Amino acid sequence: MVYPGHLKKLVEALTRFPGIGQKSAQRIAFYLLGCSREDVVAIARAMVDAKDKLGFCQTCGSLAETDLCIYCSDSKRDNNLLCVVQEPRDVLVLERTGQYSGLYHVLHGALSPLDGIGPEELKLDRLVSRIRESEIREVIIATNPNVEGDATAGYLARLLNPLSVRVTRIAFGLPVGGDIEYADDLTLSRALDGRRVI
Amino acid sequence: MFYLESLLIKGFRNYHYQQLQFNPRLNIICGGNAQGKTNLLESIYYLSVTRSFRTRRDQELVNWEEPLFYLKGIFYKYDLRNSIRISYRKNAQLKVKVNDKAVSRYAHLQQFPIVVFSPDDVLLIREGPSIRRRFLNLEASRLSPQYFEELRAYQRVLQQRNNLLKKLYGRGSRQINELLEPWDETLVSLGSNIIHTRVKIIKYLEKEGKVFFENMTSSRETISLEYAASVEYSEAFNETKEIFRRRLEKAREIEIRKGSTVVGPHLDDLKIMINGYDSRKYSSQGQKRTAALSLKMAEVSLFRKEHNDCPIILLDDVFSEFDEKRKMHLLDFLRDNSGQCFISTAIGIDNLLESISSDYKTISIHQGRASDEVSRPGN
Ligand SMILES: [Zn+2]
Numbered sequence: 001m002v003y004p005g006h007l008k009k010l011v012e013a014l015t016r017f018p019g020i021g022q023k024s025a026q027r028i029a030f031y032l033l034g035c036s037r038e039d040v041v042a043i044a045r046a047m048v049d050a051k052d053k054l055g056f057c058q059t060c061g062s063l064a065e066t067d068l069c070i071y072c073s074d075s076k077r078d079n080n081l082l083c084v085v086q087e088p089r090d091v092l093v094l095e096r097t098g099q100y101s102g103l104y105h106v107l108h109g110a111l112s113p114l115d116g117i118g119p120e121e122l123k124l125d126r127l128v129s130r131i132r133e134s135e136i137r138e139v140i141i142a143t144n145p146n147v148e149g150d151a152t153a154g155y156l157a158r159l160l161n162p163l164s165v166r167v168t169r170i171a172f173g174l175p176v177g178g179d180i181e182y183a184d185d186l187t188l189s190r191a192l193d194g195r196r197v198i
Numbered sequence: 199m200f201y202l203e204s205l206l207i208k209g210f211r212n213y214h215y216q217q218l219q220f221n222p223r224l225n226i227i228c229g230g231n232a233q234g235k236t237n238l239l240e241s242i243y244y245l246s247v248t249r250s251f252r253t254r255r256d257q258e259l260v261n262w263e264e265p266l267f268y269l270k271g272i273f274y275k276y277d278l279r280n281s282i283r284i285s286y287r288k289n290a291q292l293k294v295k296v297n298d299k300a301v302s303r304y305a306h307l308q309q310f311p312i313v314v315f316s317p318d319d320v321l322l323i324r325e326g327p328s329i330r331r332r333f334l335n336l337e338a339s340r341l342s343p344q345y346f347e348e349l350r351a352y353q354r355v356l357q358q359r360n361n362l363l364k365k366l367y368g369r370g371s372r373q374i375n376e377l378l379e380p381w382d383e384t385l386v387s388l389g390s391n392i393i394h395t396r397v398k399i400i401k402y403l404e405k406e407g408k409v410f411f412e413n414m415t416s417s418r419e420t421i422s423l424e425y426a427a428s429v430e431y432s433e434a435f436n437e438t439k440e441i442f443r444r445r446l447e448k449a450r451e452i453e454i455r456k457g458s459t460v461v462g463p464h465l466d467d468l469k470i471m472i473n474g475y476d477s478r479k480y481s482s483q484g485q486k487r488t489a490a491l492s493l494k495m496a497e498v499s500l501f502r503k504e505h506n507d508c509p510i511i512l513l514d515d516v517f518s519e520f521d522e523k524r525k526m527h528l529l530d531f532l533r534d535n536s537g538q539c540f541i542s543t544a545i546g547i548d549n550l551l552e553s554i555s556s557d558y559k560t561i562s563i564h565q566g567r568a569s570d571e572v573s574r575p576g577n
Contacts, residue, residue: 111380113362118377147354147384154380 007033056088059130061106063088071104078102080137084127084156086110086144094142102140105130110148111155122152124159131163138166145172199507200275200310201538202242209264210244211237212566220540222274224532224558226551227542234566235542239314239512242540245271245282246312246510248294248303256286273310280309311501315494316514322493323477323486327426327467334468337497338392338399341504345395352388355381356459364457374454382446385462390438392463393431400425400468407496413527414488421477421489424469428461487519491528498535508537517543522550529554 007029014025032040056062057069064070071077071091081102085091086109094100107122119125131139141156143149153169160167201222207213212234227235236252240259243251250259260267266287273280283295294301296309321329339346359381366374404423411421425431429445431438445461446453453460470477470493472485481489501509511532517525525547532539533554541547551558561568 113358113365147351147358150384151355151358151380154383155376158376158379 056106060104061088061108062091062104069104076101079135081140082131082134082136082138083140083142085142086149086152090142103136107143107152110143110152112148119155119159124156127156128159128163131160131165136165138168140168140170142170199537200273200510202245202310202510203272203274203279205242205245205272206268206270207238207241208268209261210241210259210267210269211261213237213241214261214264214566216566216568218561218568219559220538221557221559222538224551225538225540226547226558226560227540227563228546228560229544229563231544233563235544235563236316236514237566238561238563238568239316239514239540239542241269242271242510243312243314243512245269245284246310248284248292251314251316252318256292257288260286260288275310282310311505311509312512313494313498313501313509314512314514315491315516316512319490319494320483320486322490323470323481327465330468330470331464331466333493334396334399337403337500338395341399341500342395345392348388348391348395352385352392352463355384355388356462356464359385360458363453363459366454367457371450374450378450382443385459386439386442386446389429389462390431390435390442393425393427393429393438393466394435396463396466396468397425397431402500403493403496405496406499407492410495410499410531411488411492413531414492414524416523416527419473419485421492422471422474424471426467426469427463428465429463484519487516488524491516495531495535502535508535511536511539513539513541515542515544517541517545517547525550526553 010029010032011022011025014020014028015022017025020028032043035043053065054063055065057064057072058067059072060069062069062071064072066073078101081100082105083094083100083102084105084107085094086107088106088108091104091106094104105127107124107127109117109122111117111119111122130136139156139160141153143152143156157167157169202220203222204220205216205218207216207218218238227238229235240250240252244259250256253259266285268283268285270281270283273282281295281297283293285293292303294303322333335345335349339349359378362377362381366377400423404421407423408421411419429438429442432441442461449460470489472481472489475481477486477489498509498511501507513528516528520528529550548560563569
């Protein structure tokens with residue numbers, strides 16, 4: 001297919017987005033061409049602003065617009081509770097539940113010798129000193145339920161053992177509204193492992 | 199009950215164009231060597247699982263004078279007619295259509311289960327442990343979908359752990375333990391699950407295989423299966439985990455020197471014993487073949503119990519090395535236990551077939567063509 005030069009460039013740029021293939025990129029490109037100039041500038045502006053103004057919190061590693069993120073600087077949050085996650089986007093997922101009001105710590109990865117990621121790369125010493133210098137009493141480990149996430153959780157549990165904090169791992173299990181019948185075996189056995197007294 | 203009613207082969211191996219009708223029970227494919235008997239079985243296998251039991255390369259399957267191969271089979275399942283069409287053109291993607299609907303290569307798997315026994319299966323007895331582990335993994339995955347997931351996760355932990363071990367040489371023992379322990383934990387719990395599932399599968403296979411093997415040898419010989427584990431397992435799951443953990447601790451130094459994990463189910467073996475002796479070392483070619491066939495037929499029995507249905511059975515050239523008695527026992531077993539069956543043979547077995555008095559069809563193959571189709575109505 002022969003594209004006008006600028007369209008070709010736009011489509012190619014858009015295919016870099018995760019989950020966007022050639023077809024979707026074309027649709028977005030034509031959508032943009034149909035927009036007013038102001039709208040397109042506003043969209044482009046939003047991207048550049050986000051890139052320029054967003055960084056990571058000095059304390060917890062979450063996305064932040066200043067040195068401190070909105071969670072670390074919020075005095076109403078429960079500073080006895082700390083939740084450790086792998087990626088900044090995991091914080092947003094937990095926030096969406098509205099159930100959690102404690103603080104966060106983002107590792108920006110998980111232990112994976114194959115990718116050259118060890119405890120130093122995850123800056124775990126910073127996590128330990130943060131806990132030491134704070135009023136945190138419980139650490140909830142919410143790394144992913146896979147081989148690397150489990151190893152990271154295991155490593156953290158041992159590392160934090162000498163500190164006087166309670167260490168817990170979030171339970172993985174059945175999706176709410178899901179039917180036990182349709183759960184795959186591994187999810188089900190994980191849910192059984194994580195069962196609790198009611 | 200399901201069966202292959204008819205088959206059209208175009209451009210596959212030494213076939214150019216061949217239309218065939220089959221008997222719902224027993225089909226005898228006869229002919230001299232290198233005429234196309236095995237190729238015919240291979241095309242049936244391919245139709246059922248979209249891969250060959252002889253090669254991983256689809257290119258090899260295309261007739262050298264043709265641009266592509268095309269297979270069309272009509273399967274009957276619970277009286278419903280299903281058409282399967284598969285075509286492959288060199289350097290293009292395989293096309294699979296089930297009842298005129300395009301499906302992905304693997305979506306079609308398991309629709310028409312099939313078990314094949316070929317002369318190469320004797321390798322299961324003769325070769326090193328890895329071929330038997332693969333056999334166990336396949337059987338275990340078939341019976342437990344969870345096993346497949348656990349095996350994948352175990353292999354991932356193993357990769358991560360081996361990579362880590364290579365980086366630990368020369369470090370202090372406290373740091374070594376700190377770094378290894380989280381990986382050990384997952385290795386032990388997944389590994390112990392794998393061991394226990396394998397042991398269970400082996401018990402089933404032994405029970406079914408024993409009956410078949412003893413029948414084949416007129417009860418003069420016996421077969422037994424044993425799981426040869428690098429970790430001594432216990433009946434109690436938690437004890438197996440504990441033993442596994444202790445073995446890992448003991449092996450620290452060696453593991454770091456070698457840079458790899460030296461205990462665990464990835465190193466285990468299935469021991470096949472004939473009259474109490476390791477069949478890999480102490481058995482004749484005939485005994486090896488009978489033992490391998492017993493494992494395959496145990497698989498058939500297991501499938502039958504699990505699904506209350508019979509897989510299609512392909513037996514490639516099984517009769518050449520068995521004596522009359524064994525041939526009779528095999529045919530008896532197939533009569534009582536199999537659904538549809540295809541047997542290729544270079545030697546005449548009509549006298550045997552007549553004595554088991556089932557209806558069957560003989561198809562003779564000569565240079566990639568079927569001729570002299572003989573049908574025998576059953577009584
Ligand atoms: Zn923060």
